Structure formats: C-alpha cells, structure tokens
Amino acid sequence: MEEPKMGNTAELPTTSTGASSSSSTLTDNVSYDKIAWTRDITEPLAEESSTSQLRPLGTSIPTDSAASEANTSNTSYSFTGDYLSGGNKADLKGGYPSAGTESDSKSNEKDKEKEQTSDESLYECNICLDTAKDAVVSMCGHLYCWPCLHQWLLTRPNRKLCPVCKAAVDKDKVIPLYGRNSTQKEDPRNKVPPRPSGQRTEPDPVPGFPGFGFGDGFHMSFGIGAFPFGFITSSLNFGEPRPAAANRGTTQYEDEQTLSKLFLYLAVVCISWLFYA
Amino acid sequence: MLKLFKKPKDKIPKSEIITEPKEPKTPPVSKCGKPLQLDNSRWERRLHKELMSLIKEPPPGVTIDTESVQQNLSEWKINIKGFEGTLYEGEDFQLLFKFNNKYPFDSPEVTFIGTNIPVHPHVYSNGHICLSILTEDWSPALSVQSVCLSIASMLSSCREKKRPPDNTIYVKTCNKNPKKTKWWYHDDSV
Numbered sequence: 001m002e003e004p005k006m007g008n009t010a011e012l013p014t015t016s017t018g019a020s021s022s023s024s025t026l027t028d029n030v031s032y033d034k035i036a037w038t039r040d041i042t043e044p045l046a047e048e049s050s051t052s053q054l055r056p057l058g059t060s061i062p063t064d065s066a067a068s069e070a071n072t073s074n075t076s077y078s079f080t081g082d083y084l085s086g087g088n089k090a091d092l093k094g095g096y097p098s099a100g101t102e103s104d105s106k107s108n109e110k111d112k113e114k115e116q117t118s119d120e121s122l123y124e125c126n127i128c129l130d131t132a133k134d135a136v137v138s139m140c141g142h143l144y145c146w147p148c149l150h151q152w153l154l155t156r157p158n159r160k161l162c163p164v165c166k167a168a169v170d171k172d173k174v175i176p177l178y179g180r181n182s183t184q185k186e187d188p189r190n191k192v193p194p195r196p197s198g199q200r201t202e203p204d205p206v207p208g209f210p211g212f213g214f215g216d217g218f219h220m221s222f223g224i225g226a227f228p229f230g231f232i233t234s235s236l237n238f239g240e241p242r243p244a245a246a247n248r249g250t251t252q253y254e255d256e257q258t259l260s261k262l263f264l265y266l267a268v269v270c271i272s273w274l275f276y277a
Numbered sequence: 278m279l280k281l282f283k284k285p286k287d288k289i290p291k292s293e294i295i296t297e298p299k300e301p302k303t304p305p306v307s308k309c310g311k312p313l314q315l316d317n318s319r320w321e322r323r324l325h326k327e328l329m330s331l332i333k334e335p336p337p338g339v340t341i342d343t344e345s346v347q348q349n350l351s352e353w354k355i356n357i358k359g360f361e362g363t364l365y366e367g368e369d370f371q372l373l374f375k376f377n378n379k380y381p382f383d384s385p386e387v388t389f390i391g392t393n394i395p396v397h398p399h400v401y402s403n404g405h406i407c408l409s410i411l412t413e414d415w416s417p418a419l420s421v422q423s424v425c426l427s428i429a430s431m432l433s434s435c436r437e438k439k440r441p442p443d444n445t446i447y448v449k450t451c452n453k454n455p456k457k458t459k460w461w462y463h464d465d466s467v
Contacts, residue, residue, distance in 0.1 A: 127381060127417040128319055129326045142418075152417055155382045163418035 126164050127152060135177040140167040149174065172199075320380045324350055327421050339425045342371075351376045354390070355425060363433045370395055372428065373404075374421060384415035386456055387424060396438040398464070399431060403448045405455040406431075407441070409462040 125132040127148035134146040142164045144152075153160050153171065162169040176198055247253055328350075331341050342354035353374040359365025370393055375386040389395065389404035399407040410419060410427055441447070451458055 127323075129323050148417070151382055161416070163416040166416070 132177075136174040137177055138162050138167065138169045139173050139175075140165050140169070143177075144174075146174075146176070175199075320376065320378055321350060323381055324376060328353075331422055336422055336426055336429070338429060339422075351378075353421065355421070357425060357429060357432075359395075360429065360433050364435055364438050365395055365432050368393060368395070370432075372425070374424075381417035381419075384411050384419075384456070385421070385424070386454060387411050387428070388455055395432055396440060397432060397435050398437075398439055398441055401441055401444055401447055401451075403451070405447075405451065405458070407460055407462065409460070412456055412460055413462075 123132055123135070123143060124130060125135075125145040125148050126142055127144055130145070132143050132145045135143060136146045136149060137143050138149075140162050142162055144163075149169075150171075152163060153169070160168065160170050178198070328341070328346060331339075332343070335341065338358035338360060340356045342356065345352065345354040353376075355372045355374060357370050357372055359368040359370070370389055371391040373386075373388050373390045377383060377386075387406060387408075389400060389406065394400060394402060394404050401407075406428065408427065408431065410416075410424065447458075
C-alpha cells in the first residue's frame, strides 16, 4: 500500500492545469530576475521549455526557492500525469531531461509494482480474476471490472444476477469506484462499454405529512351532468391534480367517507332510475 | 427421477442465443491506441490463473492432467477420486473440461470420459452430467475448482448407484455436446 500512495501524491496537483501554474511561476520569477527572463518570455510558451528553464532559475535564487520549487514541481508532476495517461512515455523522457525524471521513474516503479503484485491483490475482479479495472461494486458488495460485469449483463439480459451471490444487479445498481487519481486517468466516454456514472441522490425532505390511508393510487369520483359527458368528465380526470386525501381518523376523513357514501347511494339511485324509467 | 427434453433440431441451441450480442464487431480502441481488453486474451488469462491455482492448491481428490493442458489450453483433463465413505470409494474418474472463447461468460462443457463413468442418477453412460451450474445456473464467478467440487459433492451424496431412468434413449439420441441438451433440473436431493 506504500507505493501507490506515493504515486498518488506525486500526481496530486493535477487540478491546476499545466499552463496556468507555469505562467504563475513565470510572473513570480520575473520580479526577481527580469533580465534573465525577457528572452524566454518572447519565446513561444511551450510547456516543455518553460518548465525546463524554470527549474535552474528557482534553485539559483535562494529567496524565491521555496515558492518556485513548489510551483515547478507542481507543473512537472501534472505533466507527468497527463502524459502517462496518454501513454506517451517516450515523449516525456525526451521532453523533460531535468524536471520529469524523478516523477517518471517513480511512476514507472509504480507500474512495475502493480504488475508484480496484481496476483496477490485483494481487489480482484470476480470475473476476470485480475485486479479490477474501472472498478464497480454491486449493491451486494462484490467487486468487478465494469467491462466484465457489463459483458455478463449482456450475456443474460433477462436474468441479471450477481455472479457471486445471485442478487439482482443492473447497470443502475452498481457503484463505480474512483480512486484518488482515477478521474484524470482516462475519459470514461472513450471506454467501451462506458462505466455508469456515479449517482447522488438528495436526502429525503423532512417528512411533513405522513402517509395516507388508501395511498395515492385509489380514488373514486362521481359527477352529475348530462349522461355521456358526465361519464367522461368524471372518469377521466384531465389536468387537475387531486387534492391529497385526509388522514385516517381525523374528522375530515369521516366527513369525506360519509359524503362519498352519500354520493354512492345517489349514483345507485340515479342509475337504477335510468334503467327502470 | 430424471427426465429431459430434446430440443427440436432446427432451433439454435440456447447457449448460442444468449451469448450472441456480447461481442462488439469492431474492437474498441482506447485513448493510447491499444485495443481495450475485450478480446480473446482475456479468457486465456483467466484460464492461466485458474490453472495456476489448481496446480498450487488442488481441492482434495482432484488432480489435473498437466500434459493435456500443455497441448491445448481449452481442453483440460481432470482426475477425480471417489471419496472415502461414499459409494464411489476407491474409484477414479476422469473429467473433460472444454472451454470456448466466451469463457467465463459461457460455461465450460464438462463430461466424464474414459473407461470408468460413475453410475449415478445424474450421470448418463456417455459421460453427460445433469448439473444446473453447467448450463443455466452458470456464473462467471464459478471456476474449474468449484465445478470439480460440485461434481465431487454430487457423487458423494449419492445413496444408490443407478443410471438415470431415461439413460438408454438419451444416449441414443443426444447431441455430442451436453450443452445442447435442454436439461430439466428438478431433483436437488442427490
């Protein structure tokens, strides 16, 4: 667990983009050594050139060393992260002879370690038995690679069960796991099949009104009017939302009950009159 | 009691229907240009892993014929012993596992082979086994090891050595591949 941690800290400042952090360093340094930097500013602000030239400057000026050290290391690390994710390690080595080497070797070590320790890792996908990539976890707590689970769900579209415990499992019912540096590693949209996005549900509002006796699904209505039209208006309630039913036990509930009974009898009388007349 | 239905021949076997839509036609390419791991190498990788663990820590009474595996990774011969205290004590059986490239999403084809086929109400004399995890109850979380264990347990819990009641007619009419039989699983006692 030691090594991945180090890797994480190395790639930590990726939230700041490379360009912005390098430019901030630039302005810092310009105030100390304008002459040295005038030439460089006019040059195209390629990311490589700015970082590789910043590093020696920061070390040469002791007063600024702390700030610029931090900034330069920030930039180099964030580039490393981006470049690694793009898979262009060769570019990285060529581009940063001085700044990138430390972090590069670190992440190389990390990769090697990953390869070696994958066998005895606890975090194995239950399907491919490798360390889970694009990990998702089911509601029953079983870990899978998303591509593996997706393929299994496609295999039996009408019987979606957790391979381990046969609990119900579905695309909406799995939770993606994001490690600390997983978000910038790759765009999930480039993945086929895409991993389901994380869901965040709002907490339930404070309950103001507890449930109703009949629930919402049941209502009866009667109308009096011209025969066919009355039927239409009473049975198809367009548009208007129904008011909530009253609580069981309250006086309003009692009133409603007696009223509805009254109307029921009235309706029965009317219908029977229609038949017999 | 054990019965089964033969499927009409014109129908595509179930195992092929259900596995049809899962392979994308063009291999997806990730950002760095390498194909994503959805190809055939994955099932080989998993088989290798299972093989290693089976050689390292085999379940009791189970040995693997490593020579057969070296020749062909998709066909394993596994020897299984009748446990002590059961009807099959002292007997040796051989199982043949056949994997296709949809493994582990598709179940392996498992049959008894060789001269000694256990006399068991769920094992036909041609080696076919009536076991739900080999077809519809298969799950990719199962492994060769767990299948061996299930078969060993099935043998061990047998009370009476006899063939399935429809043995003769099934053996005459069945397909070579037991997965093309529509099995009817209804007896959990053995």
